[in-house]
Amino acid sequence: MTPDLFGDLDAPPLPATQPLAPGAVLLRGFARPDERALLAGVDEVLARAPLRHLITPGGFRMSVAMSNCGRLGWVSDRSGYRYDANDPDSGRPWPAMPAVFLELAGAAARRSGFEGFAPDACLINRYEPGTRLSLHQDRDEGNYDWPIVSVSLGLPAVFLFGGPKRSDKAQRVPLAHGDVVVWGGPSRLHYHGVLPVKEGVHPSTGACRINLTFRRAS
Ligand code: MD3
Numbered sequence: 265m266t267p268d269l270f271g272d273l274d275a276p277p278l279p280a281t282q283p284l285a286p287g288a289v290l291l292r293g294f295a296r297p298d299e300r301a302l303l304a305g306v307d308e309v310l311a312r313a314p315l316r317h318l319i320t321p322g323g324f325r326m327s328v329a330m331s332n333c334g335r336l337g338w339v340s341d342r343s344g345y346r347y348d349a350n351d352p353d354s355g356r357p358w359p360a361m362p363a364v365f366l367e368l369a370g371a372a373a374r375r376s377g378f379e380g381f382a383p384d385a386c387l388i389n390r391y392e393p394g395t396r397l398s399l400h401q402d403r404d405e406g407n408y409d410w411p412i413v414s415v416s417l418g419l420p421a422v423f424l425f426g427g428p429k430r431s432d433k434a435q436r437v438p439l440a441h442g443d444v445v446v447w448g449g450p451s452r453l454h455y456h457g458v459l460p461v462k463e464g465v466h467p468s469t470g471a472c473r474i475n476l477t478f479r480r481a482s
């Protein structure tokens with residue numbers, strides 16, 4: 265057998281890319297090669313900007329615990345939702361985005377047809393078992409031409425992906441450790457949410473799911 269003819273079969277396959285809807289691409293396992301560096305980056309960021317439960321404008325405590333890195337961070341309080349350059353808990357700028365975050369987000373966007381994606385905000389969401397995120401749109405960003413890139417780490421979850429109206433029927437998309445989704449084009453403003461995360465323990469994160477969302481906020 266000629267190694268030159270068949271050697272490529274030994275190379276790891278590229279992750280499957282799966283279109284979910286116009287503009288939405290699921291890259292199964294795309295973040296797995298970087299999982300250790302990503303989780304080290306998460307630890308670094310959280311050491312300087314700890315997770316917290318934000319209060320919604322309506323006065324409810326969010327069950328998802330959140331923090332941010334990058335030039336801007338997403339925050340919520342009684343006065344509304346916004347992006348802010350400073351962490352309201354410390355008054356200091358959010359930690360810089362680790363290089364591996366930027367590289368992964370750029371590579372995923374490129375693979376999905378968005379060349380030149382340079383996120384200025386990364387929201388870190390931590391779900392413990394039972395935590396959910398109710399149906400919402402992401403519309404606090406300045407420009408909807410750029411996609412949002414999401415990276416799932418740790419425990420699996422069922423993601424709800426709806427349409428442009430809250431009442432549109434939502435498809436259920438199971439998301440596992442290392443999955444990356446690029447949400448752009450017509451799907452950018454679709455309603456979405458996360459069903460309550462089931463009890464479990466993941467070898468990389470323990471009893472939680474971590475989601476990173478990369479955004480161009482300004
Ligand atoms: C589809 N986070 O932080 S990521 C959020 O798993 C958020 O933590 C979820 O929704 C999570 O705002 C889902 C997937 C996602 C993010 C943004 C989207 C899907 C999206 C924007 C438009 C359409």
Ligand code: FE
Nearest residue numbers: 400401402456
């Ligand atoms: Fe969202």
